[in-house]
Amino acid sequence: MAEPAAMETEMTCREAMRAALRESIIDDDRVVLMGEDVGAYGGCFAVSSGLFDELGSERIIDTPLSELGFVGAGIGAALGGMRPIVEIMTGNFSLLALDQIVNTAATLRHMSGGQLGVPIVIRLATGGGRQLAAQHSHSFDGWFGHIPGIKVWSPGVAEDFRWMLSAALADPDPVLIFEHVGLYGRSGPVGARSDAGDPERAVIRRPGRDLSLITFGGTLPMVLDAATELFGDGVDAEVVDLRCLRPLDTSTMVESVRRTHRAVIIDEGWRSGGISAEVSARLAEHCFYDLDAPIGRVCSREVPMPYPAHLEAAALPSVERIVEAARAAMDATVVVETW
Amino acid sequence: MTTRMELLRTMLFMRRFEERCVPLYQQQAIRGFLHLSVGQEAVAAGVGSLLGPDDSVVGTYREHIHALAKGVPADAIMAEMFGRISGCSGGRGGSMHLFSADHRFYGGNAIVAGGLPLAVGLGLADTHFGRSGVCACFFGEGAMAEGAFHESMNLAALWKSPVLFACENNLYAMGTSLERSAASTDLAMRAGSHAMPALSVDGMDVEAVIEATQRALVHLRAGQGPVFVEYRTYRFRPHSMYDPELYRTKQEVERWRERDPLTMLGDRLRASGELDDEMWSAMLAEVDDEIEVAVERAEAGGIEPVDDLARYVLAEVDHG
Numbered sequence: 001m002a003e004p005a006a007m008e009t010e011m012t013c014r015e016a017m018r019a020a021l022r023e024s025i026i027d028d029d030r031v032v033l034m035g036e037d038v039g040a041y042g043g044c045f046a047v048s049s050g051l052f053d054e055l056g057s058e059r060i061i062d063t064p065l066s067e068l069g070f071v072g073a074g075i076g077a078a079l080g081g082m083r084p085i086v087e088i089m090t091g092n093f094s095l096l097a098l099d100q101i102v103n104t105a106a107t108l109r110h111m112s113g114g115q116l117g118v119p120i121v122i123r124l125a126t127g128g129g130r131q132l133a134a135q136h137s138h139s140f141d142g143w144f145g146h147i148p149g150i151k152v153w154s155p156g157v158a159e160d161f162r163w164m165l166s167a168a169l170a171d172p173d174p175v176l177i178f179e180h181v182g183l184y185g186r187s188g189p190v191g192a193r194s195d196a197g198d199p200e201r202a203v204i205r206r207p208g209r210d211l212s213l214i215t216f217g218g219t220l221p222m223v224l225d226a227a228t229e230l231f232g233d234g235v236d237a238e239v240v241d242l243r244c245l246r247p248l249d250t251s252t253m254v255e256s257v258r259r260t261h262r263a264v265i266i267d268e269g270w271r272s273g274g275i276s277a278e279v280s281a282r283l284a285e286h287c288f289y290d291l292d293a294p295i296g297r298v299c300s301r302e303v304p305m306p307y308p309a310h311l312e313a314a315a316l317p318s319v320e321r322i323v324e325a326a327r328a329a330m331d332a333t334v335v336v337e338t339w
Numbered sequence: 340m341t342t343r344m345e346l347l348r349t350m351l352f353m354r355r356f357e358e359r360c361v362p363l364y365q366q367q368a369i370r371g372f373l374h375l376s377v378g379q380e381a382v383a384a385g386v387g388s389l390l391g392p393d394d395s396v397v398g399t400y401r402e403h404i405h406a407l408a409k410g411v412p413a414d415a416i417m418a419e420m421f422g423r424i425s426g427c428s429g430g431r432g433g434s435m436h437l438f439s440a441d442h443r444f445y446g447g448n449a450i451v452a453g454g455l456p457l458a459v460g461l462g463l464a465d466t467h468f469g470r471s472g473v474c475a476c477f478f479g480e481g482a483m484a485e486g487a488f489h490e491s492m493n494l495a496a497l498w499k500s501p502v503l504f505a506c507e508n509n510l511y512a513m514g515t516s517l518e519r520s521a522a523s524t525d526l527a528m529r530a531g532s533h534a535m536p537a538l539s540v541d542g543m544d545v546e547a548v549i550e551a552t553q554r555a556l557v558h559l560r561a562g563q564g565p566v567f568v569e570y571r572t573y574r575f576r577p578h579s580m581y582d583p584e585l586y587r588t589k590q591e592v593e594r595w596r597e598r599d600p601l602t603m604l605g606d607r608l609r610a611s612g613e614l615d616d617e618m619w620s621a622m623l624a625e626v627d628d629e630i631e632v633a634v635e636r637a638e639a640g641g642i643e644p645v646d647d648l649a650r651y652v653l654a655e656v657d658h659g
């Protein structure tokens with residue numbers, strides 16, 4: 001058995017996920033990590049660094065560049081009783097494996113009339129902000145959230161990086177964990193597993209009375225910064241971290257908005273047909289008569305990610321855009337972003 | 340016919356151009372991912388010397404020197420890496436996404452094996468319109484594990500699409516060596532199973548590269564369908580600027596450096612009396628000056644206004 005984590009330590013999201021991987025593989029013979037360069041190279045984002053030497057090539061499996069093949073093999077291994085953790089280097093590359101995820105992992109339980117389940121965990125690095133341009137920077141988390149038959153989790157704090165993996169492995173169905181690359185280097189407190197709670201429940205990261213800022217994953221830190229800035233201006237914002245995009249915890253967001261009467265949704269994905277649209281629709285369905293202002297949204301601009309720093313920054317959500325949208329909600333106006 | 344001195348200069352230019360990128364990256368003038376081909380110049384220079392303006396090229400994210408080989412100006416490539424409007428992709432693409440329609444240089448693709456199907460289609464279009472062009476498609480040996488590789492090979496062979504499948508086997512896909520990622524490491528044999536000629540050649544020797552590529556081009560230009568060539572080469576530098584290189588030894592890199600394509604050709608030229616120290620120094624100075632001009636122009640280049648962010652998503656149609 002891996003030694004239990006000490007109570008309340010500070011660690012980076014990268015270290016937290018590494019500790020979770022290590023623990024899961026040591027504690028359960030059925031678990032392996034597989035993916036491109038997870039082993040000898042030490043992981044593209046150094047998440048699995050050191051594990052290959054410690055745990056060996058049978059538990060930390062370097063795969064060839066065959067996303068469709070090794071994700072599908074992971075699904076097969078799960079059918080065969082293993083508990084594979086498959087790492088896809090970035091969300092953009094998951095598109096090469098989309099067929100196996102959507103047509104197989106998400107459907108087997110249903111098509112087989114409940115005979116088969118696919119307990120696979122797929123981890124993907126996601127998100128922009130590093131000038132990696134239009135084939136390495138996109139957020140498809142909300143898009144995967146559209147698919148029944150899989151679960152989509154998105155840790156935004158070190159504690160969730162530490163504890164979501166074991167919960168995902170315990171789940172009888174496919175779980176996709178989207179890890180925003182901008183979070184790996186950020187630190188946060190990590191307590192006991194029980195402190196992290198059910199990963200499928202949204203969490204209020206900052207209570208507030210005046211409006212609800214609803215987000216998840218990579219944008220959480222900037223939303224908290226925006227809330228601090230707004231507080232300086234006398235606006236007390238509540239920050240809701242969705243944590244899970246499928247199944248979406250409707251009640252936590254609805255209760256928050258019923259208290260604050262105003263909502264702004266922040267999502268690094270594109271606006272059209274994205275998760276922000278789904279959250280907005282649910283709020284409209286459940287909170288229409290509680291709202292004192294139109295629902296606001298801050299999303300990525302609808303362009304493939306441009307390379308230059310100034311254009312990438314303008315394409316992504318920012319503290320400035322969040323504060324602007326929050327102020328508009330306070331004035332009961334709305335900044336309708338038309339693109 | 341390109342002379343051996345011209346080939347040496349081309350390779351030297353590629354080498355110095357990419358080495359110049361390193362401090363520029365450290366100074367953060369170049370951002371994002373930066374993949375250099377240092378050590379692999381003989382392939383791009385050799386193949387490039389045999390292509391004409393009607394031929395097309397498809398590259399990878401390690402494509403600076405393929406763009407140079409296809410005649411894309413160094414100024415425009417450097418400016419692209421700086422994210423300037425004067426860049427060959429208007430600054431939108433960066434190092435991994437160089438494009439130049441005028442030069443029939445179709446990228447700049449950062450999805451491993453993502454360019455191969457494009458190459459099949461480019462070849463198909465050339466055949467369809469009765470054009471003489473062929474498409475040279477570069478990729479690494481790592482890409483051969485992708486489904487897109489096998490699908491493209493079959494399509495090209497089936498349709499007799501004039502594609503030169505130019506595999507740069509540098510032995511590593513990031514940190515994964517060929518023998519750790521392929522059950523069969525005989526690349527030409529694997530490619531040959533798709534019913535096309537498949538050759539394997541020393542990719543450190545530019546003259547061997549040219550000889551093999553010439554043979555391939557005869558077949559391609561005669562309309563007999565695609566050819567696969569494995570160029571056995573090596574990258575001297577890390578995969579990108581972040582790679583701690585835990586997967587290979589310094590000695591291995593040193594051994595390969597003994598077969599540096601520039602030294603190999605340089606030594607031959609010295610032996611035959613075509614090159615001496617003075618000529619070499621003059622060539623180096625001239626190349627470096629040219630590169631410095633490219634850097635200065637890139638630095639002086641403008642950036643796009645933020646108001647234009649939403650451009651280039653769809654065709655700009657004038658509805659006025």
Ligand SMILES: Cc1ncc(C[n+]2csc(CCOP(=O)(O)OP(=O)(O)O)c2C)c(N)n1
Pocket residue numbers: 036065067089093096401449450451478479480481482483509511512513
């Ligand atoms: C579909 C896809 N998977 C993974 C990656 C990440 N990646 C970028 S380069 C690379 C190695 C490719 O090796 P190879 O094809 O041999 O070319 P080389 O880099 O050696 O030139 C990997 C894994 C990617 N860009 N695209």
